[in-house]
Every structure is written in structure tokens, then in C-alpha cells.
Amino acid sequence: METSAPDIGAIRNSLTQVKDTPGAKTFRWLNYFGLTLLCFVTLYPFVNLIAQAFSSDAAIRTGQVQLWPVGFNLTTFQGVLTHGLFWRNYANTLLYTIIHVTVAMFLTTTFAYVISRTQLKGRNAFIGLAVFTMFFGGGMVPSFVVIGFWYGLRDTIWAVTIPGALSVFNLLVMKSFFENFPKELEEAAAIDGLTQYSVFTRIVLPLSKAVLATMTLFYSVAMWNAWFGSMMFLRDRNMMPVMMYLRNLIAGALAPTEVGDLQDQAQIGANIQAVTMLLTVLPIICAYPFVQKYFVSGVMLGSVKG
Amino acid sequence: MAQQAIPAPTGAGGVSIDLIDNHLSGQDLRQTRNTWRRAFRRDWRLYTLAALPLLHLALFAYVPMFGIIIAFRRFSPGGPLIGTEWVGLRFFELAFSSAEFWSVFWNTVVLGGLWFVIGFPLPIILALCLNEVRNRKFKRTVQTITYLPHFLSIVIVSGLILQLMRRDGPINAVIGTVAGWFGGEWSPHIFMQDPTWFRPIWIISEAWQTVGWGTILYLAALTTVDDQLYEAARIDGASRWRQTWHVTLPGIRPTIVVLMVLNIGTFMAVGFEKVMLLQNPAVTAVSDVVSTFLFRVGVQAGQFSLGTAIGLFQSLIGLFLIISANTVSRKLMGSSLW
Numbered sequence: 001m002e003t004s005a006p007d008i009g010a011i012r013n014s015l016t017q018v019k020d021t022p023g024a025k026t027f028r029w030l031n032y033f034g035l036t037l038l039c040f041v042t043l044y045p046f047v048n049l050i051a052q053a054f055s056s057d058a059a060i061r062t063g064q065v066q067l068w069p070v071g072f073n074l075t076t077f078q079g080v081l082t083h084g085l086f087w088r089n090y091a092n093t094l095l096y097t098i099i100h101v102t103v104a105m106f107l108t109t110t111f112a113y114v115i116s117r118t119q120l121k122g123r124n125a126f127i128g129l130a131v132f133t134m135f136f137g138g139g140m141v142p143s144f145v146v147i148g149f150w151y152g153l154r155d156t157i158w159a160v161t162i163p164g165a166l167s168v169f170n171l172l173v174m175k176s177f178f179e180n181f182p183k184e185l186e187e188a189a190a191i192d193g194l195t196q197y198s199v200f201t202r203i204v205l206p207l208s209k210a211v212l213a214t215m216t217l218f219y220s221v222a223m224w225n226a227w228f229g230s231m232m233f234l235r236d237r238n239m240m241p242v243m244m245y246l247r248n249l250i251a252g253a254l255a256p257t258e259v260g261d262l263q264d265q266a267q268i269g270a271n272i273q274a275v276t277m278l279l280t281v282l283p284i285i286c287a288y289p290f291v292q293k294y295f296v297s298g299v300m301l302g303s304v305k306g
Numbered sequence: 307m308a309q310q311a312i313p314a315p316t317g318a319g320g321v322s323i324d325l326i327d328n329h330l331s332g333q334d335l336r337q338t339r340n341t342w343r344r345a346f347r348r349d350w351r352l353y354t355l356a357a358l359p360l361l362h363l364a365l366f367a368y369v370p371m372f373g374i375i376i377a378f379r380r381f382s383p384g385g386p387l388i389g390t391e392w393v394g395l396r397f398f399e400l401a402f403s404s405a406e407f408w409s410v411f412w413n414t415v416v417l418g419g420l421w422f423v424i425g426f427p428l429p430i431i432l433a434l435c436l437n438e439v440r441n442r443k444f445k446r447t448v449q450t451i452t453y454l455p456h457f458l459s460i461v462i463v464s465g466l467i468l469q470l471m472r473r474d475g476p477i478n479a480v481i482g483t484v485a486g487w488f489g490g491e492w493s494p495h496i497f498m499q500d501p502t503w504f505r506p507i508w509i510i511s512e513a514w515q516t517v518g519w520g521t522i523l524y525l526a527a528l529t530t531v532d533d534q535l536y537e538a539a540r541i542d543g544a545s546r547w548r549q550t551w552h553v554t555l556p557g558i559r560p561t562i563v564v565l566m567v568l569n570i571g572t573f574m575a576v577g578f579e580k581v582m583l584l585q586n587p588a589v590t591a592v593s594d595v596v597s598t599f600l601f602r603v604g605v606q607a608g609q610f611s612l613g614t615a616i617g618l619f620q621s622l623i624g625l626f627l628i629i630s631a632n633t634v635s636r637k638l639m640g641s642s643l644w
Binding site: 110 | 472
């Protein structure tokens with residue numbers, strides 16, 4: 001009597017989960033093994049990076065560093081952290097990210113809201129204008145000429161932060177979010193005499209916090225990781241974001257000996273690169289566990305109608 | 307009918323034209339004018355909200371598109387904005403007659419093709435493997451770990467590759483150790499200087515970075531496959547493999563097709579940033595792709611018209627590929643991107 005209702009699920013489970021054949025069992029173990037191996041392979045470069053960052057250059061040079069620091073030292077950290085250019089570039093990245101995200105969020109939310117209004121005349125033309133740019137564009141050289149020379153934005157922070165500030169993918173994600181918004185709320189607000197501006201800022205935006213957070217993260221990570229725009233448009237080392245600092249270090253355009261007073265301690269090359277990479281990637285890795293689910297939800301949202 | 311309209315007072319030409327207008331299409335014209343006016347009166351706030359985004363699209367997407375005009379004109383910075391004179395297809399001929407262009411073109415096709423053949427199925431396979439995992443905690447852990455590389459800057463990824471593949475780096479050390487176990491010898495190899503290793507390294511690292519994240523859409527699609535289909539297949543005596551082949555894969559086919567069309571469209575734009583960061587003079591013969599060539603010629607060397615011509619050729623191929631892939635998939639599979 002008492003076990004009538006809840007057991008149906010269990011019975012159904014026992015019916016659907018047919019006993020494994022030996023082959024299926026082998027596959028299952030192989031599967032677990034393979035996936036575990038994949039995780040190790042994925043994590044290995046990071047673990048190695050951390051180990052290298054804390055190792056002595058001599059140990060790195062003789063190939064001793066694998067998963068654990070050898071010849072533990074922190075002097076390279078001191079060297080990199082006292083390098084003025086590193087800090088300046090790091091601050092630039094922060095500034096560029098803030099500007100980029102602010103502009104991008106304004107452009108994306110307003111435009112997504114407008115093209116999500118099905119009654120709006122000209123809506124399809126707006127959507128078409130945006131979507132077409134996903135499949136065809138001016139390309140690298142015309143963009144460089146137009147933004148750099150026609151607009152004269154070369155060597156300004158605007159060339160780095162503004163051109164990418166309207167991602168059509170993000171736009172479509174937000175649009176599909178706004179389209180699923182309960183119509184009644186907005187209608188009620190309109191009847192209460194709110195203008196379209198107020199409906200947008202006081203009703204729609206406060207109820208879209210999750211998707212706004214997701215979009216902010218998308219844009220932040222994109223800008224934090226960006227380097228190519230700076231490579232094209234900026235020439236002054238002091239204006240570069242930290243990714244360009246790292247790129248110059250890796251490409252040999254920035255000599256390791258310039259970083260701090262490390263020549264004396266032979267802390268050069270590989271060790272400095274490892275430390276700089278670690279410091280650059282740190283914010284992403286630290287934030288990642290907390291924000292991962294927002295990214296996944298953003299991608300899923302985009303797949304619904306994008 | 308037209309004859310009736312013309313005998314209107316000859317002195318007032320405007321009136322007669324108005325009459326003709328009214329006669330022919332006045333009704334429609336007035337109606338469209340009115341609806342636009344009405345739409346604007348009702349929604350002008352929405353249109354003002356769209357103004358800045360539209361301006362952004364115009365300035366940073368459509369004006370650069372118009373800038374393609376310099377592929378057909380002589381242009382020098384500091385001179386007139388749209389160049390000085392028409393030169394027709396001169397810059398295209400210049401590009402097509404250069405051996406270096408064809409070399410980078412084929413490098414792009416080979417790298418893009420290899421990546422498509424190897425890289426496209428990988429997330430599907432991983433998603434199928436993850437789908438078989440019954441322990442939810444384990445599944446979530448694998449997902450969290452394999453998504454991580456997606457968030458790294460290409461600069462970091464390239465730095466990691468260079469660090470791992472160094473002559474005195476960990477990979478050489480591991481191979482040396484393993485070779486030692488079997489009594490073999492391994493003299494450290496400088497992978498990044500070896501042309502035969504460039505493509506494998508590029509592809510393996512690309513797989514490392516993208517395979518986990520690529521599973522998201524497939525995993526979502528897999529949850530929508532109807533459980534009853536599996537039950538039916540099982541009752542019919544289908545093994546796990548047959549279930550995967552006859553139920554799972556057809557179930558996620560629309561997703562596969564859409565992503566395949568998108569992937570074919572980006573074929574020519576293969577991750578050139580990583581090429582740029584990884585390549586060195588010893589390997590450019592195989593590593594250099596159209597986009598890195600474009601950057602060197604069109605941006606750094608300042609040959610803007612030539613660079614634009616090559617870029618236009620590249621984007622037209624991309625556009626052509628995505629349109630044909632979409633058409634083919636619509637005809638054959640019945641599902642498509644648009």
C-alpha cells in the first residue's frame with residue numbers, strides 16, 4: 001500500500017536499464033578511463049605552468065619540472081610584479097575591459113530590445129542588417145584602413161575597445177531572451193502610463209539580470225583575452241593591454257632582461273614567461289568555477305533561436 | 307486612363323503630376339506613408355534606442371565593407387580617403403600571379419581541411435561518451451575541466467604550447483623517460499622549428515582548447531532524444547552501438563548539420579591568431595595562412611589595396627562555401643541554417 005506511488009519510477013528504471021552485456025561493461029570502463037585521461041591531459045599544461053612559475057630557471061632548463069616545482073623560488077614573481085610596464089599594461093587591460101563592456105552592454109541590450117519587438121515596423125530590416133555582418137565583412141585590411149585612417153583612431157584606445165562592441169551572436173541571444181519575456185507585464189506597464197523607455201529600464205532590465213550577467217561575462221572575457229586589435233592599431237608599448245605584453249615576451253620583442261633586475265639571479269626566459277602567463281590567466285581561472293554556468297546557459301539560449 | 311489625367315490645367319504642372327500620381331498609385335503611396343508615420347509616432351522611442359547600435363553597425367561593419375573599394379583603386383594613407391584612381395582588377399592579378407599567395411592559399415586549405423575533418427567530429431564523439439556516463443558528479447567534473455581551455459586567450463594557449471614543446475621542455479622530457487623504460491634513446495627535438503610538426507601541433511592544441519566547449523550544443527540536443535525510441539530499439543534487440551547509430555545520431559542530426567554548415571563557412575578563416583603566435587621563419591613554408599599573409603602584406607607592409615583584394619577573395623570564398631553548404635544540406639538532409 002505505502003509503496004505504490006514512488007516505486008513506479010524504480011520499476012521503470014529497472015526495466016529500462018537493462019543488464020549490461022560484457023561488451024557494454026568493458027565499454028563503460030573504457031569510457032570512464034578515457035574521460036579521466038582527457039581531464040588529465042586538459043589540466044596538465046596548467047599544472048605544469050604553475051610548477052614552472054615556482055621553479056628555478058636552472059631546473060626548468062634541464063627539463064626537471066613536470067607537475068611539481070623544482071628549486072622553489074619566488075624571486076621571479078617579485079621581478080615581474082615590480083616591472084612597471086607589466087602593471088601599466090595590466091591596468092590598461094582593466095580599463096579597456098571596463099570601457100568595452102560598458103559600451104557593448106549598452107549597444108547590445110538596446111538593440112536586442114528593439115529587434116525583439118515583433119510589432120515594430122522595419123524590425124526585419126534591422127535584424128537582416130545585423131545578421132548579414134556575420135557572414136560577410138570588410139575584412140582585416142579595410143577595417144584597418146577605415147578605422148585607423150578614415151576615422152583616425154590609430155593609436156587611440158577607441159580602436160581597441162569600440163569596433164567589437166556589438167557581437168551579433170550576443171545580440172541574437174539577448175533578442176531571443178527578450179522575445180520570451182511575458183508580454184502581459186509590459187502591456188500592464190504601458191497601460192499604467194510608462195513610456196517605452198521606462199518599460200525598458202524599469203521593467204525589462206531589472207528582470208533580465210541573469211542574461212545581463214551572462215552577456216557581461218562574454219564581453220569581459222573576450223576583451224580580457226583580446227590582443228590582435230592592439231597589435232593592429234597600437235604602436236606605443238605603454239598603451240598595450242597585458243596580453244600584448246605577454247605576446248611580446250613570448251615573441252622575443254620584449255627581452256626578459258628588461259623585466260626587473262633579474263639578470264643577476266639568472267631568472268630569465270622560461271621562468272619569467274611562466275610567471276607572466278600565470279598572473280595573466282589568474283583572473284580567468286579564479287572566476288571560472290563561479291561563472292561557468294552562466295556561459296553555458298548563454299550558449300544554450302543562443303541555440304534556441306539563433 | 308492616362309489621357310484623362312493629362313488634360314488637367316496646363317498652367318499648374320505640379321497639380322497634374324499629383325493627379326497622375328494619385329491616379330496610378332496614390333492610394334498605396336499614401337497608405338505606406340501613413341503607416342510609417344504611424345509606426346514612428348507610436349514607436350519613436352524604440353527607434354531612438356536603435357540609433358546608436360545602428361550607427362555602430364554602419365561605422366564598424368558597413369563602412370569597412372564599403373572600404374573594399376580600395377581593392378580596385380590606388381590608395382595611400384594621407385591621400386584621398388577612397389584612393390586616387392581606378393585600377394580595375396590589377397591588384398587581383400598581382401595577387402594571383404604571386405607564388406607566395408598560392409602557397410599561403412593552399413596552406414590555408416590544408417590546415418582548414420585537416421581541422422574540419424579531425425576537429426568537427428571530436429565534440430560529437432565526446433558528447434556521445436559523456437552521454438553514456440551515468441554518474442552525474444563525474445560527468446559534471448569532466449565538463450567543468452574540459453570547458454576551461456575555451457576561456458583562455460590564444461596568447462596564453464600559444465605560450466603554453468611553446469613552453470611544453472621547448473627543446474628542454476616537459477614533452478621532450480616525458481618522451482625521453484618513456485623511451486628510457488624501453489631501453490631506447492631520445493635526443494630532444496625542437497618541435498617548433500620542424501615544419502612536419504607544425505600542423506599536428508596546431509591541430510592537437512586546437513582540439514585541446516575547443517573539444518569540451520564544442521559538446522555543449524550536442525549534449526543539449528542529446529537530452530531531447532525521446533527515451534521511448536531507445537526502449538523501442540531495445541525491444542527490437544538493438545545493441546548499444548546500433549542504438550547510437552540508429553537513434554542517437556539521427557536524433558541530433560539537425561544540430562550536427564547546422565554546426566557543420568557554420569564550420570564550413572569559417573573554413574578559410576582558420577584560427578590564424580594562433581598561427582601568427584606559433585610560427586617562426588623555420589616553419590612559414592607550411593604554417594603561413596591567408597590571414598597571416600594579409601596582416602604582413604596588407605597591414606604591416608602597408609600594401610592596402612593588395613591586402614584588401616586578397617581579403618575580398620577570401621571572404622567571397624567563405625560566403626560561397628557557407629551558401630553552398632547550406633543549400634546542399636537543405637536538399638539532402640532537409641535541415642539547414644536558414
